[in-house]
Amino acid sequence: MTTIRAEKKCVPGYDHENLLDIKLEKVQGNFSVETAFISGGAGVTALFGHSGAGKTSIINMIAGLSHPDSGHIVVNNHCVFDAEKGINIPPEKRRFGYVFQDGRLFPHMSVHANLLYGMKRVKPCYRYIKFDQVVELLGINHLLQRHPATLSGGEKQRVAIGRSLLTSPVLMLMDEPLASLDAARKNEVLPFISRLAGEFSVPILYVTHSIDEILNLADTVVFLSEGKSLAVGGVEEVTSRKDFQSLACCSFLTE
Numbered sequence: 001m002t003t004i005r006a007e008k009k010c011v012p013g014y015d016h017e018n019l020l021d022i023k024l025e026k027v028q029g030n031f032s033v034e035t036a037f038i039s040g041g042a043g044v045t046a047l048f049g050h051s052g053a054g055k056t057s058i059i060n061m062i063a064g065l066s067h068p069d070s071g072h073i074v075v076n077n078h079c080v081f082d083a084e085k086g087i088n089i090p091p092e093k094r095r096f097g098y099v100f101q102d103g104r105l106f107p108h109m110s111v112h113a114n115l116l117y118g119m120k121r122v123k124p125c126y127r128y129i130k131f132d133q134v135v136e137l138l139g140i141n142h143l144l145q146r147h148p149a150t151l152s153g154g155e156k157q158r159v160a161i162g163r164s165l166l167t168s169p170v171l172m173l174m175d176e177p178l179a180s181l182d183a184a185r186k187n188e189v190l191p192f193i194s195r196l197a198g199e200f201s202v203p204i205l206y207v208t209h210s211i212d213e214i215l216n217l218a219d220t221v222v223f224l225s226e227g228k229s230l231a232v233g234g235v236e237e238v239t240s241r242k243d244f245q246s247l248a249c250c251s252f253l254t255e
């Protein structure tokens with residue numbers, strides 16, 4: 001399997017040559033993941049592919065929620081998984097934030113308590129993101145005393161992003177965080193996501209099958225098909241490929 005490499009882009013404090021060095025092989029039922037890419041990873045790296053291309057399988061392996069058969073996962077020169085070397089850091093020790101499609105807030109806790117939940121579990125020496133900064137960036141100050149059941153879909157996702165960010169992650173993983181929102185709510189949340197990578201310098205690996213989200217958010221695109229990474233590079237470079245365009249055209253029809 002050949003590893004494909006994206007051009008580098010700088011993030012202060014990070015090794016931008018190899019911010020994300022991913023090689024994964026896994027057979028699950030009739031489906032095989034065989035992907036290998038290296039990305040500077042600064043800003044938002046979008047994992048793009050049609051439904052069933054293997055996006056969630058890949059992000060779950062990176063998060064440590066499922067186990068690759070072989071390969072390695074290296075983030076900012078820190079290896080969290082290497083099958084050959086027997087390295088497999090458990091998910092809670094990888095220091096990756098994960099935002100799911102449906103937010104998964106704790107329903108019995110206020111927004112304030114949800115936000116503090118992850119933060120309290122991080123050693124103070126690792127905390128580089130402050131509560132007030134996150135609340136301001138996401139515009140959720142007026143929601144702090146409310147409970148998730150009283151929030152709109154867009155508000156829930158902003159709180160879910162805040163909760164994840166407050167764990168001061170070295171990488172944010174987002175699996176179609178806008179998929180459950182209508183167009184108006186998507187447009188409400190999108191600008192917050194694009195500000196995250198810039199204001200906190202936290203790299204984001206963002207799963208999507210939406211061309212709009214790629215054009216609005218992505219700095220780098222990893223183009224997947226049938227479990228394989230076909231291309232990695234800047235938005236213009238990848239979206240101008242013929243195979244990407246024929247797939248994106250079909251995605252428009254199914255969105």
Ligand SMILES: Nc1ncnc2c1ncn2[C@@H]1O[C@H](COP(=O)(O)OP(=O)(O)OP(=O)(O)O)[C@@H](O)[C@H]1O
Binds near residue numbers: 049
């Ligand atoms: N645990 C599993 N066992 C067997 N097959 C699986 C398992 N998990 C996923 N698959 C299969 O792997 C393929 C890729 O699934 P995956 O959810 O990673 O795709 P995806 O690109 O995220 O799709 P979507 O955009 O629809 O969420 C699918 O064919 C799915 O049925």
